Amino acid sequence: MKKYLCGVDIGGTSIKIGLFDIDFNLLERFSIPTNLENHGSQILSEIAFAIQEKTSFDDIIGIGFGVPGPVFRDIIQKSVNLGWERVDLKKEFYAIIKRDDIVIHVSNDANTAAFGEYKHGVAKGHTNVAMMTIGTGIGGGIVIHGHIVDGVNGVAGEIGHMIVDHKYDFLCNCGKIGCLETVASATGIIRVANYKLKNSNLDSALRNYHHGFSAKKVIDFAKEGDLLSTQVMNEVADYIATMFANITYTINPDIFVIGGGVSLAGDYLLSLIEEKYYPYALPFVTKTNIKLSTLGNDAGIYGAASLVKP
Numbered sequence: 001m002k003k004y005l006c007g008v009d010i011g012g013t014s015i016k017i018g019l020f021d022i023d024f025n026l027l028e029r030f031s032i033p034t035n036l037e038n039h040g041s042q043i044l045s046e047i048a049f050a051i052q053e054k055t056s057f058d059d060i061i062g063i064g065f066g067v068p069g070p071v072f073r074d075i076i077q078k079s080v081n082l083g084w085e086r087v088d089l090k091k092e093f094y095a096i097i098k099r100d101d102i103v104i105h106v107s108n109d110a111n112t113a114a115f116g117e118y119k120h121g122v123a124k125g126h127t128n129v130a131m132m133t134i135g136t137g138i139g140g141g142i143v144i145h146g147h148i149v150d151g152v153n154g155v156a157g158e159i160g161h162m163i164v165d166h167k168y169d170f171l172c173n174c175g176k177i178g179c180l181e182t183v184a185s186a187t188g189i190i191r192v193a194n195y196k197l198k199n200s201n202l203d204s205a206l207r208n209y210h211h212g213f214s215a216k217k218v219i220d221f222a223k224e225g226d227l228l229s230t231q232v233m234n235e236v237a238d239y240i241a242t243m244f245a246n247i248t249y250t251i252n253p254d255i256f257v258i259g260g261g262v263s264l265a266g267d268y269l270l271s272l273i274e275e276k277y278y279p280y281a282l283p284f285v286t287k288t289n290i291k292l293s294t295l296g297n298d299a300g301i302y303g304a305a306s307l308v309k310p
């Protein structure tokens with residue numbers, strides 16, 4: 001009898017795979033490097049191989065995939081990170097494993113992370129969930145009454161590419177300017193800090209880092225009261241809060257979940273965002289939960305596996 005659910009979270013550098021029992025206890029978690037050669041043409045067969053090394057496909061009820069890029073009806077429209085263009089993942093994976101008794105579902109990676117938090121993490125019990133993952137880029141996912149909102153092109157919930165900035169005109173990976181990702185991701189934080197270092201005379205410990213610095217450095221210095229770093233983080237929080245307020249007036253979520261590497265800034269970042277969010281959300285909205293992800297890096301595999309058995 002089949003006994004496992006499998007969640008696969010495909011990233012640009014590594015692929016995380018989780019094996020769960022039907023009660024969603026995580027039995028095993030492993031990862032393989034993402035093979036980007038030949039436009040990522042070996043990625044799916046390497047995933048199949050890695051799963052098979054752990055267990056037989058005879059035991060697997062279904063496999064869910066989270067993929068970086070817009071997904072519509074199981075087809076990945078385009079994934080810049082993987083080099084994929086119009087990949088019919090479901091069809092290709094079935095062709096590799098040569099069996100049709102396994103359920104396969106595919107969604108965008110940020111959508112699966114949001115779904116994971118909704119089913120098993122901090123957003124459990126909430127009905128309208130908006131999640132933002134802040135790392136090198138910014139991902140977003142929206143779940144309403146148990147359904148991932150993906151839209152007609154699979155780009156719904158792509159919070160990172162909503163336009164908030166009309167000041168810096170930094171170029172986004174997507175080709176546009178003004179995206180939230182350009183000013184509030186880890187790379188965005190560094191960009192804004194560098195801009196201020198160049199265009200102001202404010203004293204800052206960052207000026208001692210001649211060979212560059214990380215977003216974490218900016219956050220750490222801001223926590224210590226460094227003036228320029230504090231300005232940067234206030235601005236970053238303001239962009240995020242603006243976006244949250246706009247989402248509030250679109251879907252009125254009862255919880256915002258923040259995940260990704262930058263969320264390690266923790267309560268400091270949360271309180272900055274909260275402080276700026278409420279003035280924007282008032283007068284109609286006076287209470288919305290803004291919480292940090294509890295599943296962390298595992299949100300994607302939990303969510304992907306949950307696509308199979310929602």
Ligand SMILES: [Zn+2]
Pocket residue numbers: 160161172173174175176179181
């Ligand atoms: Zn963009």
